[in-house]
Amino acid sequence: MEESSLLSAVLEHKNALASVAEFLRILAGICWTLNYFSMLRTSRKDKIPSTGIFPLCNDIGWEFVYAFVYPTASAHWQGGVRVWFVVHCIVITYIIKYAYNDWYHFPLVQRNLYLVYGAVTIGFAFGQYSFAREVGPDLGFFYGGVLCQTLASLGPISQILSRNSTRGASLLTWLFRAIATFGGFIKLTIYYLTGTGAGPWFESPMCKFYIGLTLFLDFTYPICYYVIRRQELANAKMDAQMEKKNKAKLGKGV
DSSP, X not given: OHHHHHHHHHHXXXXXXXXXXXXXXXXXXXXXXHHHHHHHHHHHHHTSOSSOHHHHHHHHHHHHIIIIISGGGGGGGTTHHHHHHHHHHHHHHHHHHHHGGGOTTOHHHHHTHHHHHHHHHHHXXXXXXXXXXXXXXXXXXHHHHHHHHHHHHHHHHHHHHHHTSOTTOOHHHHHHHHHHHHHXXXXXXXXXXXXXXXXXXXXXXXXXXXXXXXXXXXXXXXHHHHHHHHHHHHHHHHHHHHHHHHHHHHHHHO
């Protein structure tokens, strides 16, 4: 009874829901683009990469495959994937420029950053292409994007925890990504309810896992940021107090 009532409500407001879904599609596209530009800003400001190797290189590999090899699979984004590919190519040049400061503890990588980033990007591109050949471009686009989304949410958490610092981290970047993610989820839910083909959704156990994991990761990031930032402020306050005491001692000594 409840399902039939829901179906009736969906059918009754199908056009309105389609308009909402289109708005969310545009919003998600804009926010993903702003997310990438925010990465540029943060990397330039802190002189350190604002994203990890795997999320960035996998994104570029996925975008290359579905912008140029299988463009029809991403046609509903109306060229958005190509825009992201271009933006990501700009991002990776900035990331490599400042990655030198992030790999001082591993000279082998530090000396071969272009080779490392290039090899990982090509590897992910071949992986995305092979997956598309295996399951078909439409499913490949969807589940390849799932991997992009998962790494985009997991990477910043791993980065901020491993550094134990908010340097290179950004709540603004997270906010753009979170809006794009949640908006995309709502859009796909509308597609599912209205019968618009956009890949598997609630009928797929894997998609349910993906939704839960991504939401968990995106809610976790600002908590990690807050905890580490509070720790940094406490340490800075302690250092300032110690410096003040040392100056006072020196003044008395004089």
